[in-house]
Amino acid sequence: MTEEIIxxxxxxxxxxxxxxxxxxxxxxxxxxxxxxxxxGPEMRGGTANxxxxxxxxxxxxxxxxxxxxxxxxxxPSMDKFGPxxxxxxxxxxxxxxxxxxxxxxxxxxxAIPAAEAANxxxxxxxxxxxxxxxxxxxxxxxxxxxxxxxxxxxxxERYHHLLELNRNALLKGxxxxxxxxxx
Amino acid sequence: MSEEKEKxxxxxxxxxxxxxxxxxxxxxxxxxxxxxxxxxxxxGCGHSTAHKILGEVIQELGIQNNIIGVAPVGCSVFAYDYxxxxxxxxxxxxxxxxxxxxxxxxxxxYVFTYQGDGDLAAIGTAETIHCINRGENVTIIxxxxxxxxxxxxxxxxxxLAGMKTTTSPYGRDIKTMxxxxxxxxxxxxxPGAFYVTRQxxxxxxxxxxxxxxIMNGLRYQKLGLGTSFIEIVTNCPSNWKMxxxxxxxxxxxxxxxxxxxxxxxxxxxxxxxxxxxxEKGEKK
Amino acid sequence: MEQDIRLMKGNEAMAEAAIQAxxxxxxxxxxxxxxEVPEYLSREMPSRGGVFLQAESEVASIxxxxxxxxxxxxxxxxxxxxxxxxxxxGVSYIACAxxxxxxxxxxRGGPGLGTIQPSQGDYFQATKGGGHGDYRLIVLAxxxxxxxxxxxxxxxxxxxxxxxxxxxxxxxxIGQMMEKVVFNHKPLPKTEKPWATTGKKEGKHRxxxxxxxxxxxxxxxxxxxxxxxxxxxxxxxxxxxxIHTEDAEYIIVAYGLxxxxxxxxxxxxxxxxxxxxxxxxxxxxxYPYDRxxxxxxxxxxxxxxxxNAGQMVEDVRLAVNGKIPxxxxxxxxxxxxxxxxxxxNFEKFIKE
Numbered sequence: 001m002t003e004e005i006i007x008x009x010x011x012x013x014x015x016x017x018x019x020x021x022x023x024x025x026x027x028x029x030x031x032x033x034x035x036x037x038x039x040g041p042e043m044r045g046g047t048a049n050x051x052x053x054x055x056x057x058x059x060x061x062x063x064x065x066x067x068x069x070x071x072x073x074x075x076p077s078m079d080k081f082g083p084x085x086x087x088x089x090x091x092x093x094x095x096x097x098x099x100x101x102x103x104x105x106x107x108x109x110x111a112i113p114a115a116e117a118a119n120x121x122x123x124x125x126x127x128x129x130x131x132x133x134x135x136x137x138x139x140x141x142x143x144x145x146x147x148x149x150x151x152x153x154x155x156x157e158r159y160h161h162l163l164e165l166n167r168n169a170l171l172k173g174x175x176x177x178x179x180x181x182x183x
Numbered sequence: 184m185s186e187e188k189e190k191x192x193x194x195x196x197x198x199x200x201x202x203x204x205x206x207x208x209x210x211x212x213x214x215x216x217x218x219x220x221x222x223x224x225x226x227g228c229g230h231s232t233a234h235k236i237l238g239e240v241i242q243e244l245g246i247q248n249n250i251i252g253v254a255p256v257g258c259s260v261f262a263y264d265y266x267x268x269x270x271x272x273x274x275x276x277x278x279x280x281x282x283x284x285x286x287x288x289x290x291x292x293y294v295f296t297y298q299g300d301g302d303l304a305a306i307g308t309a310e311t312i313h314c315i316n317r318g319e320n321v322t323i324i325x326x327x328x329x330x331x332x333x334x335x336x337x338x339x340x341x342x343l344a345g346m347k348t349t350t351s352p353y354g355r356d357i358k359t360m361x362x363x364x365x366x367x368x369x370x371x372x373x374p375g376a377f378y379v380t381r382q383x384x385x386x387x388x389x390x391x392x393x394x395x396x397i398m399n400g401l402r403y404q405k406l407g408l409g410t411s412f413i414e415i416v417t418n419c420p421s422n423w424k425m426x427x428x429x430x431x432x433x434x435x436x437x438x439x440x441x442x443x444x445x446x447x448x449x450x451x452x453x454x455x456x457x458x459x460x461x462e463k464g465e466k467k
Numbered sequence: 468m469e470q471d472i473r474l475m476k477g478n479e480a481m482a483e484a485a486i487q488a489x490x491x492x493x494x495x496x497x498x499x500x501x502x503e504v505p506e507y508l509s510r511e512m513p514s515r516g517g518v519f520l521q522a523e524s525e526v527a528s529i530x531x532x533x534x535x536x537x538x539x540x541x542x543x544x545x546x547x548x549x550x551x552x553x554x555x556x557g558v559s560y561i562a563c564a565x566x567x568x569x570x571x572x573x574x575r576g577g578p579g580l581g582t583i584q585p586s587q588g589d590y591f592q593a594t595k596g597g598g599h600g601d602y603r604l605i606v607l608a609x610x611x612x613x614x615x616x617x618x619x620x621x622x623x624x625x626x627x628x629x630x631x632x633x634x635x636x637x638x639x640x641i642g643q644m645m646e647k648v649v650f651n652h653k654p655l656p657k658t659e660k661p662w663a664t665t666g667k668k669e670g671k672h673r674x675x676x677x678x679x680x681x682x683x684x685x686x687x688x689x690x691x692x693x694x695x696x697x698x699x700x701x702x703x704x705x706x707x708x709x710i711h712t713e714d715a716e717y718i719i720v721a722y723g724l725x726x727x728x729x730x731x732x733x734x735x736x737x738x739x740x741x742x743x744x745x746x747x748x749x750x751x752x753x754y755p756y757d758r759x760x761x762x763x764x765x766x767x768x769x770x771x772x773x774x775n776a777g778q779m780v781e782d783v784r785l786a787v788n789g790k791i792p793x794x795x796x797x798x799x800x801x802x803x804x805x806x807x808x809x810x811x812n813f814e815k816f817i818k819e
Contacts, residue, residue, distance in 0.1 A: 034646050251664045251666060267667065270674075271676040274556055274557060281534035284532060284540075285538045
């Protein structure tokens with residue numbers, strides 16, 4: 001198994017940490033992982049993306065131009081990466097803010113109103129976890145338990161009370177993707 | 184390389200024959216901390232006196248086996264040939280950074296730099312200020328003779344207004360070349376400066392005082408409360424184009440007028456009491 | 468025993484390895500994309516031992532390294548291209564004074580202030596000089612986060628064995644990306660350094676650390692000694708990795724990040740029936756001239772892939788010595804090509 005993912009949005013949406021969490025989780029499961037951020041001089045507000053590759057084998061190039069999956073959090077990233085998903089691939093996107101999804105018919109595209117759902121859960125910061133849950137429901141490349149295990153490692157002790165919230169967000173995402181149809 | 188490097192060739196013009204001492208009474212000796220290498224300094228140059236008092240201080244403190252010197256680029260670039268201690272030769276201006284590196288990994292060694300005005304106050308200004316600002320526990324000996332000696336008399340940051348040098352042949356115009364920097368006053372404002380003093384070596388009396396200042400500067404390393412800075416205002420007969428005697432007049436009448444001698448910043452009484460305690464313990 | 472496996476950025480892995488390798492001191496100055504190194508060390512060293520000092524400039528950093536290395540400490544610094552340029556004077560002094568230490572350049576795009584994106588534009592500086600005078604550095608080129616950690620150990624081992632500075636030439640991508648890294652390195656024993664300035668002890672010859680040898684006869688001798696050492700290093704320390712070279716007709720030569728990208732290019736080419744192979748020099752100095760020359764006896768063409776305008780290609784041409792055509796493909800200014808883009812240009816080169 002090799003899964004090549006692009007996660008893209010605005011800085012501050014938790015784009016980079018999604019990729020890192022996926023990476024940790026896959027390491028917990030003994031897989032190889034490469035996480036490559038695209039970084040700019042700005043700390044906040046610019047566009048951000050990361051390529052995350054999970055594999056049962058050694059990973060050669062950390063730089064790739066086409067992807068199995070795109071997890072997309074803003075319109076510019078949809079426009080940029082929509083065409084870069086491999087035929088038969090997958091896009092999971094944040095549909096509260098992205099109005100024009102890719103119109104490709106050769107890939108699966110799921111609209112997940114993650115920001116809205118996060119709002120309802122009273123924590124706008126967990127929209128990324130909702131999207132991650134949705135993605136993992138469709139492609140269970142790592143288990144939800146591994147994600148929680150990874151978060152335990154990534155998050156400092158003082159944030160561990162948020163683990164439950166994160167689990168709920170992942171479950172929410174899973175629930176949402178089951179209820180929406182792919183376009 | 185350094186281990187092999189022992190045979191030092193004398194600078195041209197040095198005496199090579201042993202003087203005949205028959206019939207003379209020995210009243211004056213070089214310190215044991217000196218090597219047998221003859222100095223390359225010009226006749227009348229203050230460097231040799233500054234070296235001598237430094238060598239005496241190291242001998243009297245009994246720290247020859249526990250001190251590391253950092254030599255600069257400038258006339259005193261060969262200081263390591265003359266003083267029989269461990270040395271590192273630094274790049275131009277970087278002596279205080281090198282000293283920082285040494286002292287941080289060997290805090291129990293005494294560490295000092297010996298630098299000229301071009302080295303310390305022009306190309307090495309940033310290193311000087313930041314070393315002192317961090318209060319590195321080292322002693323800086325700063326030789327101020329208002330000119331670049333080794334490269335034969337170009338303008339230094341400390342050259343006096345109007346002073347003629349090979350790169351200010353019409354005299355230093357402070358409008359376009361800046362004013363001479365009073366380094367001691369400048370760095371005394373930094374909290375890391377523990378002891379700052381300006382001394383001279385062109386008379387026996389001045390040299391005695393300067394020796395005392397160097398001794399204190401090194402002793403203060405036992406406290407670890409900041410950087411000690413000893414400026415020595417001195418001469419350069421060759422590049423000032425003067426006889427040694429004329430340079431003494433010039434120091435007295437011109438240099439010391441702009442660079443007044445004396446302490447610029449002194450340790451507190453508490454610090455000195457603490458030092459006395461430490462040294463009492465050493466004697467026991 | 469449970470293995471110490473972590474997911475880390477290359478820069479962090481290098482910093483962690485430095486602590487595990489027992490550095491006595493780190494002197495550095497922040498610059499993107501290597502600032503994770505001083506950040507990590509400033510956080511960890513106070514509790515785990517060693518001196519961390521943020522200097523006022525790269526110029527000061529490298530001279531602090533000189534002082535500490537001359538005093539016998541295991542010491543390192545790191546920077547990125549513009550900052551590493553500033554250090555060149557000190558590197559030359561360190562090479563001449565024969566002080567073991569580890570230097571790291573996390574290469575970004577230049578020239579000038581350039582860009583903060585990854586580049587391999589500093590190959591010439593790293594391997595052909597940098598500072599003034601006749602000297603060489605052992606240059607290690609990591610291509611994974613694991614190697615960022617491993618080469619810290621290897622770097623200090625070689626530096627102390629040969630009494631010479633070692634440069635790890637990484638890039639912004641390897642520094643910033645995260646991968647799994649295993650920490651299972653053997654501890655590095657402290658080496659004897661009788662030449663270090665530690666105070667002139669009784670019965671011990673005094674130590675003088677210097678790069679000043681004013682008489683040309685002495686300076687020449689120093690240079691000859693240095694070059695003897697470089698010859699010894701060239702004989703013993705060449706390191707490279709080969710992938711699918713046994714039957715390769717067309718070979719890509721690439722190091723660091725470019726080698727990772729080209730590895731995938733080679734896989735893609737093989738899938739299309741092209742007998743492609745990859746040579747990855749791990750030491751950029753000493754360079755694997757002999758092995759590349761040998762491969763040129765069987766291969767039909769060689770191409771370097773570099774994130775620069777064609778620098779290492781000159782060394783490949785030296786190695787190949789006119790036996791077969793040698794080409795270059797590169798992107799500049801911080802742009803990174805995809806494996807597919809490299810393949811397209813590799814095929815074009817093959818057909819030429």
